[in-house]
Amino acid sequence: MASSLKASKNLQPSSITSDHQICTRCVMDTTDPEITFDAEGVCSYCRWFETSVRPAWFPNEIGRAKLEAMVEQIKTEGKDQDYDCIIGLSGGVDSSYLAYQVKRMGLRPLAVHVDAGWNSELAVKNIENIVKLLNIDLYTYVVDWEEMQDLQVAFLRSGVANQDVPQDHAFFAALYGFAVQNNIRYVLSGSNLATESILPKAWGYDAMDAQHLKAIHKRFGQRPLQSFPTVSFFDYNINYPFLRRMKVVAPLNYMPYDKQEAMTILEKELGWRYYGGKHYESRFTKFFQGYYLPIRFGYDKRKAHLSSLVVSGQMTREAALAELSRDAYPLDQLAEDRAFVIKKLGITEGELEALLQAPKTTFRNYPSNYYLTRGLRGAIKVARKIKSKLKF
Numbered sequence: 001m002a003s004s005l006k007a008s009k010n011l012q013p014s015s016i017t018s019d020h021q022i023c024t025r026c027v028m029d030t031t032d033p034e035i036t037f038d039a040e041g042v043c044s045y046c047r048w049f050e051t052s053v054r055p056a057w058f059p060n061e062i063g064r065a066k067l068e069a070m071v072e073q074i075k076t077e078g079k080d081q082d083y084d085c086i087i088g089l090s091g092g093v094d095s096s097y098l099a100y101q102v103k104r105m106g107l108r109p110l111a112v113h114v115d116a117g118w119n120s121e122l123a124v125k126n127i128e129n130i131v132k133l134l135n136i137d138l139y140t141y142v143v144d145w146e147e148m149q150d151l152q153v154a155f156l157r158s159g160v161a162n163q164d165v166p167q168d169h170a171f172f173a174a175l176y177g178f179a180v181q182n183n184i185r186y187v188l189s190g191s192n193l194a195t196e197s198i199l200p201k202a203w204g205y206d207a208m209d210a211q212h213l214k215a216i217h218k219r220f221g222q223r224p225l226q227s228f229p230t231v232s233f234f235d236y237n238i239n240y241p242f243l244r245r246m247k248v249v250a251p252l253n254y255m256p257y258d259k260q261e262a263m264t265i266l267e268k269e270l271g272w273r274y275y276g277g278k279h280y281e282s283r284f285t286k287f288f289q290g291y292y293l294p295i296r297f298g299y300d301k302r303k304a305h306l307s308s309l310v311v312s313g314q315m316t317r318e319a320a321l322a323e324l325s326r327d328a329y330p331l332d333q334l335a336e337d338r339a340f341v342i343k344k345l346g347i348t349e350g351e352l353e354a355l356l357q358a359p360k361t362t363f364r365n366y367p368s369n370y371y372l373t374r375g376l377r378g379a380i381k382v383a384r385k386i387k388s389k390l391k392f
């Protein structure tokens with residue numbers, strides 16, 4: 001325990017080397033093994049943001065017109081239904097602000113919250129306030145805790161980087177499954193290019209790959225997954241979007257979305273309170289991002305989150321560097337949170353320590369649909385290009 005607490009003060013013990021390089025524009029660095037830099041020292045993410053993200057991001061009048069048209073279509077298609085859209089609500093900044101905006105736009109959403117067992121007390125309070133003050137119906141899906149626990153321990157024992165696969169998969173599988181079962185075509189998502197465009201692929205793996213999730217559970221799990229929500233490759237990639245015509249819309253990409261401003265509005269109007277970090281509404285995610293990932297792999301997700309704010313113009317590079325110089329984990333909370341995670345997962349202090357020290361491994365060491373997904377996405381891209389050329 002003592003050694004772990006000490007290690008947490010220096011969150012990249014194994015990754016800072018003499019070859020270390022940091023982008024001159026954002027704060028991404030060579031702790032991402034796939035990052036590259038140009039002659040001016042600007043990283044591949046900054047370049048990618050300008051060439052691929054900015055053209056798809058509309059925090060302006062064009063976005064307002066596009067969003068108005070989308071909202072009208074959603075209202076028209078759903079006019080005879082109890083709800084015209086569905087929103088996932090975690091209680092985090094993005095989904096809370098989305099709920100606020102969706103109501104302002106006059107839509108009639110059903111909010112779905114997936115409780116995977118790790119909600120902080122603050123998250124529960126924030127969700128209660130949001131649905132009450134915005135007058136939104138809430139459906140809460142509670143994941144069977146024993147299955148969730150077994151799957152999470154299996155992931156820890158697998159040693160892979162992305163320990164948030166079980167939570168993230170459950171969130172989206174339950175949300176999409178509920179939308180399709182209830183014939184609600186539009187799923188409105190809080191994901192956005194303004195605050196979360198950058199996330200290195202090398203730091204994790206796709207949470208929506210059920211084949212990967214099941215393969216890890218089969219190898220390390222101890223009880224069957226009977227009710228745990230999963231979404232198959234076919235449903236996620238083909239059935240839901242093309243046959244059932246479920247449409248995921250990200251409204252925050254069609255309006256100015258400034259994180260600080262959004263938090264101020266949420267605090268003022270909905271009594272919302274901040275958690276101290278992105279996705280920290282889940283006590284597990286806080287532990288995973290703030291401790292497991294930096295200690296075991298040298299990956300500090302704050303670099304990606306802060307760089308996203310820098311490239312979208314919401315934060316200066318200096319402010320991001322100042323933020324990074326602070327402890328990733330508030331030291332006064334670490335011992336308590338670590339003890340909480342150990343107890344909740346039913347493992348021992350010694351086992352967690354051994355798992356943190358075990359040789360590094362990647363998702364590639366387990367079965368997955370990685371190549372199938374890549375192939376399909378490539379084919380869809382080509383098909384869309386051909387379709388758009390035929391149109392004109």
Ligand SMILES: [Zn+2]
Nearest residue numbers: 023026043046
């Ligand atoms: Zn950069």
